[in-house]
Amino acid sequence: MHLVQLIERPGSEECGGGVSWLTRGCMGWDMVAPSNIVVGSVVWVEDPEAAWLDGEVKQINGEELTIKCTEKTVVAKASNVYPKDPEFPSSGVEDMTKLAYLHEPGVLQNLKCRFDMNEIYTYTANILIAVNPFQRLPHLYANNMMEKYKGAAFGELSPHPFAIADSAYRQMIKERISQAILVSGESGAGKTESTKMLMQYLAFMGGQEKISGKRSVEQKVLESNPVLEAFGNAKTVRNNNSSRFGKFVEIQFNEKGRISGAAIRTYLLERSRVCQVSDPERNYHCFYMLCAAPSEGDEPKSFMDRVTKEVNWEDNVDASVMWNKIGICVYKRLRKNLAESKGMAQHVGVHHGGMRREAKEAERVVRETRVRVVRGISICEIPDLHCFALWYTMLG
Numbered sequence: 001m002h003l004v005q006l007i008e009r010p011g012s013e014e015c016g017g018g019v020s021w022l023t024r025g026c027m028g029w030d031m032v033a034p035s036n037i038v039v040g041s042v043v044w045v046e047d048p049e050a051a052w053l054d055g056e057v058k059q060i061n062g063e064e065l066t067i068k069c070t071e072k073t074v075v076a077k078a079s080n081v082y083p084k085d086p087e088f089p090s091s092g093v094e095d096m097t098k099l100a101y102l103h104e105p106g107v108l109q110n111l112k113c114r115f116d117m118n119e120i121y122t123y124t125a126n127i128l129i130a131v132n133p134f135q136r137l138p139h140l141y142a143n144n145m146m147e148k149y150k151g152a153a154f155g156e157l158s159p160h161p162f163a164i165a166d167s168a169y170r171q172m173i174k175e176r177i178s179q180a181i182l183v184s185g186e187s188g189a190g191k192t193e194s195t196k197m198l199m200q201y202l203a204f205m206g207g208q209e210k211i212s213g214k215r216s217v218e219q220k221v222l223e224s225n226p227v228l229e230a231f232g233n234a235k236t237v238r239n240n241n242s243s244r245f246g247k248f249v250e251i252q253f254n255e256k257g258r259i260s261g262a263a264i265r266t267y268l269l270e271r272s273r274v275c276q277v278s279d280p281e282r283n284y285h286c287f288y289m290l291c292a293a294p295s296e297g298d299e300p301k302s303f304m305d306r307v308t309k310e311v312n313w314e315d316n317v318d319a320s321v322m323w324n325k326i327g328i329c330v331y332k333r334l335r336k337n338l339a340e341s342k343g344m345a346q347h348v349g350v351h352h353g354g355m356r357r358e359a360k361e362a363e364r365v366v367r368e369t370r371v372r373v374v375r376g377i378s379i380c381e382i383p384d385l386h387c388f389a390l391w392y393t394m395l396g
């Protein structure tokens, strides 16, 4: 049996990899200004507002260069100036290693010009760089796209997470060696969305034949996302659906390359958020979901609308679609299981009440939310209620 492991590092507001590795110093990428800049050279110069401006060198005075840019003339130190490729193709390059100059302004220029054409993915050799489009681009992820990437040589088609997943899958089959894909980047860069695409492709390649009435492993793995997001994601200033934990997904394949099992391990959950949330950020989605749980006579649709609105999932690429799929069955389970974990529910209720409200108000919330919370817990079928147990300890 072999594995494909997907490691999603939790995002931070600081330099964390992904997009940030393009910035100087994050990965020790020293950019030394070349000595072959002469009067008439086209160069990039650092600018406090635009990051980088391009212009022509008009005068060289020792270490100081006078550069004429489109909107202004800049005097800069030679060490802050980098050559610009005059033959840079207008549509950019798919692989950054093809750039004449692999320095920060060159890389950013390439990413920007591709992004302007809705090409959000670019390679640097076998590393895929994704720029968050902040809009749905369904044509990139359709089922026929997965068919296209199936078995295509790496680099033959446009850069895409499917190509990365396909390459890992084929390496695993060919070399019989487990593979790992690391997804890294700052908060809001698109790690979660990219990880979901990788999982989607691996499920497509290794999916078992459907047995009626039985959910396959890959289906379960994909459907676990909304549940994990409910317990580990929250709205932050950078991202309405920010994962406040790291995720290690292991997908196991049998000799025939079919998925035989899966494991998801989470780590580094941001526990402090449970007790302290600063405006306009929010606590974990589950608290808001639990309070939106259905009361007697509630219709599934109104319940689902309320949860989608509460959790702010409208702008999440596929969580809302997935939620609509699992919503009906969640709703049925909620209605069925009414009387479990009263103590735990009380603590969740106490916590929820204590988040913003005064003690008296908290008591009322406990009273009112107890039944709802009890129902909510049974949504997730988390056998040991690990998250809640953890929070219980902190609150207790």
Ligand SMILES: Nc1ncnc2c1ncn2[C@@H]1O[C@H](COP(=O)(O)OP(=O)(O)OP(=O)(O)O)[C@@H](O)[C@H]1O
Pocket: 010, 011, 012, 132, 133, 134, 135, 136, 137, 185, 186, 187, 188, 189, 190, 191, 192, 193, 194, 239, 241, 242, 243, 244, 315, 316, 317
């Ligand atoms: N490929 C994409 N297509 C469309 N929208 C995207 C894509 N990638 C990211 N987004 C948008 O950006 C939002 C943030 O992305 P995502 O949650 O994947 O970031 P992240 O890197 O996992 O952030 P964090 O570290 O805070 O969890 C998504 O909810 C979605 O709206």
